[in-house]
Amino acid sequence: MGKQRITVCLPPVGPDGLKQAIGQAMAPFRYDREDRPHPGWVGEWSHWFVSGAGCLFDVMPGHEDDPRLVRYDDWTDDPDDLPPSRCHGGPRGILDLETPRAAEARRAGGTWRAYHAFAELHPPALPFHHFAERARTMEPGHAREAAVAAFRAQPLIRAIEADPALEERFSSDPVLYFDEDRETYVARHTAAVLPTPALLTLDGRWVEGGGPDYEQMFNACLDGLPGDTVVVRVLYHS
Incomplete structure (x- = not known):
């Protein structure tokens, strides 16, 4: 049960x-x-x-x-x-x-802005699925490990993983997580409250x-x- x-x-x-x-x-x-x-x-x-x-x-x-x-x-x-x-x-x-939705809208908007400001300090990064798709063409065995390693080698991902607070705030796959405009991101999070x-x-x-x-x-x-x-x-x- x-x-x-x-x-x-x-x-x-x-x-x-x-x-x-x-x-x-x-x-x-x-x-x-x-x-x-x-x-x-x-x-x-x-x-x-x-x-x-x-x-x-x-x-x-x-x-x-x-x-x-x-x-x-x-x-x-x-x-x-x-x-x-x-x-x-x-x-x-x-x-x-309305109050909890408004509070979440402010929080989500702040998180979206903070991520994009942080991301602009680093070379453009790709989401994990890009490396996972590429790994499918590799020999079986260590394809998954290679995809993870290539994803984590990106400067933006390295910088986020180096700070647990940033990783918690921005997620482990931030390029995918923030792959929408601010209005859409805020609306999605607000609707879930x-x-x-x-x-x-x-x-x-x-x-x-x-x-x-x-x-x-x-x-x-x-x-x-x-x-x-x-x-x-x-x-x-x-």
Whole structure:
């Protein structure tokens, strides 16, 4: 079994009815439901917990004391001690979706600029796949090692690998990682801030995925929800 998080969208519901509402929304996707749609049907989860650790929501300033905010975590043994500005969910209208996206946009933009400024200090470099493709024409045996050695011999790559902080910031294959304009790079990273691996939509669709299309859909879905829609992070076992 594995654990995964899903963002569940619910019609307006108060704190006392939240878990029941989540259960009703999740029920059609339970493994052992009795009314299986067809003999080969397989569900998505065996049990779930309200839990947003690692993907908490920001709270709109001025709404930190709203009793509708979800501040407990069913998965942890110890009481959840969240700062007032963070929560596991609540009405969409009092969740601050823009602040974390804006912060990531600033971070990503700064990283993009820093990499290109650093890269300009060195001769142009090539991504690893260039050397990997060339190695395919070599005799078997040490082709992979030769490709890695040639890639790492480039001055830019040597300079980055010499500083663990730079390698962590710029990645181990920076030419490929930053091979897009700043606007595209920033948009890609910003879109990845809010999504969980799965989304249960307000109309009852369980959507899983990854990559730009899923992330764009996820953000558009949350942005378009009515303000009283309850959005909550859930950890489920599959």
